[in-house]
Amino acid sequence: MISLGIEGTAHTIGIGIVEDKNKKCNVLSNVSKMYKPATGGIHPREAANHHAFFLPKILKEAIKSARIEIDDIDVLGFSIGPGLGPCLRTVATASRAMALKYKKPIIGVNHCIAHLEIGRALTGAKDPVLLYASGGNTQVIAFLDRKYRIFGETLDIGIGNCLDKFGREIGISFPAGPEIEKLAEKGRKYIHLPYSVKGMDVAFSGILTAAIHLLKKESKEDISHSLQETCFSMLAEVTERAMAHTDKGEVLLGGGVAANKRLQAIIKKMAEERGAKFYVPSKKYLVDNGAMIAWTALLMYKSGYRMKIDETKIRQNFRTDEVEIKWRS
Amino acid sequence: MEKLIKKGAEAEIYLSEWLGKEVIIKRRIRKGYRIKELDNAIREHRTKREALLMMAARGAGVSVPIIYDINLYKKEIVMQYIDGMRVKDFIDKIDEENQKKICKKIGKSIAAMHENGIIHGDITTSNMIIGDGTLYFIDFGLGMKSEENEDRGVDMHLLMEAFNAVHKNKKLFEWVFEEYEKNFDEGKEVRKKINEIISRGRYMRRVT
Ligand SMILES: Nc1ncnc2c1ncn2[C@@H]1O[C@H](COP(=O)(O)OP(=O)(O)OP(=O)(O)O)[C@@H](O)[C@H]1O
Ligand SMILES: Nc1ncnc2c1ncn2[C@@H]1O[C@H](COP(=O)(O)OP(=O)(O)OP(=O)(O)O)[C@@H](O)[C@H]1O
Numbered sequence: 358m359i360s361l362g363i364e365g366t367a368h369t370i371g372i373g374i375v376e377d378k379n380k381k382c383n384v385l386s387n388v389s390k391m392y393k394p395a396t397g398g399i400h401p402r403e404a405a406n407h408h409a410f411f412l413p414k415i416l417k418e419a420i421k422s423a424r425i426e427i428d429d430i431d432v433l434g435f436s437i438g439p440g441l442g443p444c445l446r447t448v449a450t451a452s453r454a455m456a457l458k459y460k461k462p463i464i465g466v467n468h469c470i471a472h473l474e475i476g477r478a479l480t481g482a483k484d485p486v487l488l489y490a491s492g493g494n495t496q497v498i499a500f501l502d503r504k505y506r507i508f509g510e511t512l513d514i515g516i517g518n519c520l521d522k523f524g525r526e527i528g529i530s531f532p533a534g535p536e537i538e539k540l541a542e543k544g545r546k547y548i549h550l551p552y553s554v555k556g557m558d559v560a561f562s563g564i565l566t567a568a569i570h571l572l573k574k575e576s577k578e579d580i581s582h583s584l585q586e587t588c589f590s591m592l593a594e595v596t597e598r599a600m601a602h603t604d605k606g607e608v609l610l611g612g613g614v615a616a617n618k619r620l621q622a623i624i625k626k627m628a629e630e631r632g633a634k635f636y637v638p639s640k641k642y643l644v645d646n647g648a649m650i651a652w653t654a655l656l657m658y659k660s661g662y663r664m665k666i667d668e669t670k671i672r673q674n675f676r677t678d679e680v681e682i683k684w685r686s
Numbered sequence: 687m688e689k690l691i692k693k694g695a696e697a698e699i700y701l702s703e704w705l706g707k708e709v710i711i712k713r714r715i716r717k718g719y720r721i722k723e724l725d726n727a728i729r730e731h732r733t734k735r736e737a738l739l740m741m742a743a744r745g746a747g748v749s750v751p752i753i754y755d756i757n758l759y760k761k762e763i764v765m766q767y768i769d770g771m772r773v774k775d776f777i778d779k780i781d782e783e784n785q786k787k788i789c790k791k792i793g794k795s796i797a798a799m800h801e802n803g804i805i806h807g808d809i810t811t812s813n814m815i816i817g818d819g820t821l822y823f824i825d826f827g828l829g830m831k832s833e834e835n836e837d838r839g840v841d842m843h844l845l846m847e848a849f850n851a852v853h854k855n856k857k858l859f860e861w862v863f864e865e866y867e868k869n870f871d872e873g874k875e876v877r878k879k880i881n882e883i884i885s886r887g888r889y890m891r892r893v894t
Binding site for chain 2: 549
């Protein structure tokens with residue numbers, strides 16, 4: 358079975374084509390384009406225009422490099438939410454048009470679940486706790502009682518958002534994460550920042566404010582180092598707590614921030630200390646991508662999910678635990 | 687002589703002896719994934735906070751183990767060993783009248799904590815021990831100081847989930863809450879918060 362998936366919840370428009378071979382995920386193509394705001398944060402409408410503009414090009418490219426014809430596609434998936442309204446609408450509208458034109462079954466996919474499923478498919482993790490750390494989202498998710506439950510999450514902004522905002526203060530353009538990672542490597546001194554864990558949840562805005570204040574007297578390198586150590590340790594702590602509570606022996610990373618080598622090292626060490634296994638897919642499947650939507654749509658379709666066109670309304674605040682996971686037991 | 691009785695995500699619990707007494711030692715373990723400065727600061731802060739919350743609870747008239755010693759270097763609290771049974775392990779086995787008695791005690795104790803700005807943070811029936819007829823609360827490791835009804839609501843919501851997940855008699859939590867409302871003026875507001883928390887649909891955590 359071959360599935361085409363369209364992702365477009367935030368900055369990235371992506372299209373991926375996958376097939377299942379002996380129950381394994383085989384990515385045939387995965388093309389994407391990222392909108393980078395000229396100044397400041399994301400402008401949802403500009404991002405949506407960007408997605409509308411690039412979608413046809415990316416589609417052609419994805420089909421060409423997968424070496425298939427539109428006719429070969431068995432199911433069409435798209436990111437139905439959560440995400441920014443204008444971006445979601447653009448992608449949903451394009452997907453519906455395609456489904457009708459080419460007479461393909463259409464499936465709206467939960468973006469967060471897609472991050473988890475592509476990670477499982479490509480790393481071999483079976484029943485992991487997922488630390489999903491991206492620009493807009495920061496969640497600890499695990500499978501329990503037929504659903505992906507959120508065990509912990511950010512109470513304010515996403516971790517990537519926190520890094521990007523700090524980056525803007527020191528003149529680094531979006532996405533600032535990779536540059537901050539390099540600065541942090543040169544940092545030597547740890548400066549205390551508020552450590553904000555509340556039960557299983559985390560919060561970043563207080564830390565961000567404190568870090569920005571420090572810019573008056575400390576070096577960018579030392580602050581970047583301290584910011585990373587503080588935020589990533591918080592993430593490790595709540596992830597570990599979720600692992601302890603669910604009795605799960607695997608941890609999986611997802612989301613763009615998970616490309617950070619220091620975050621990877623911290624979570625890996627945490628896993629080692631508790632005798633658990635650590636998994637992380639390669640960067641192109643950590644950031645938003647079409648392949649993850651294609652793969653999840655395929656899993657959903659095979660387990661019996663069907664959607665009529667009028668059931669494909671976007672869901673801006675779509676929660677991870679609203680989907681019944683029929684493809685797992 | 688120290689005997690490990692529990693290894694949690696954050697702390698190890700030992701049964702030991704201290705000046706001839708049977709004691710519990712709760713020691714926060716070093717996390718290799720955190721850099722040293724941060725790790726030491728967190729463990730020290732949490733040890734202090736837990737001890738302070740226990741003392742505050744005692745001040746509010748709630749029974750907690752007596753603290754014998756706090757060692758901030760080793761990040762440990764040495765406390766009274768409560769020889770008794772966890773509420774979780776016996777409440778299903780007693781008759782309704784006695785269940786109701788215990789639930790009332792629980793409700794009254796939580797009211798006293800909340801009234802005095804103490805949020806336990808992990809109120810489940812496994813963190814309550816009855817020893818010599820007295821109800822003791824343990825494990826303030828996730829607690830905090832707060833006067834917010836939101837935080838009180840989260841506290842009570844967790845207890846509700848604990849009761850509903852683990853115990854057969856579905857009236858237990860209602861009994862607890864009736865007594866809580868009777869003893870705490872903000873009780874009605876806290877109930878509203880609980881309903882709000884339920885409607886957010888957020889799965890808080892698995893309660894065992
Ligand atoms: N090496 C890195 N270290 C830290 N952060 C990084 C690194 N590489 C990328 N990031 C961050 O990842 C984020 C982008 O990732 P992703 O595409 O998953 O997020 P997004 O567009 O916000 O999507 P989502 O809708 O999943 O929240 C940005 O915030 C960026 O700064
Ligand atoms: N003072 C005490 N007297 C008797 N038993 C105790 C005492 N303190 C702890 N225990 C026992 O040890 C167990 C674990 O203690 P505690 O809940 O404080 O540890 P924890 O690691 O913080 O637990 P959790 O993982 O549930 O947060 C309790 O369930 C109880 O059986």
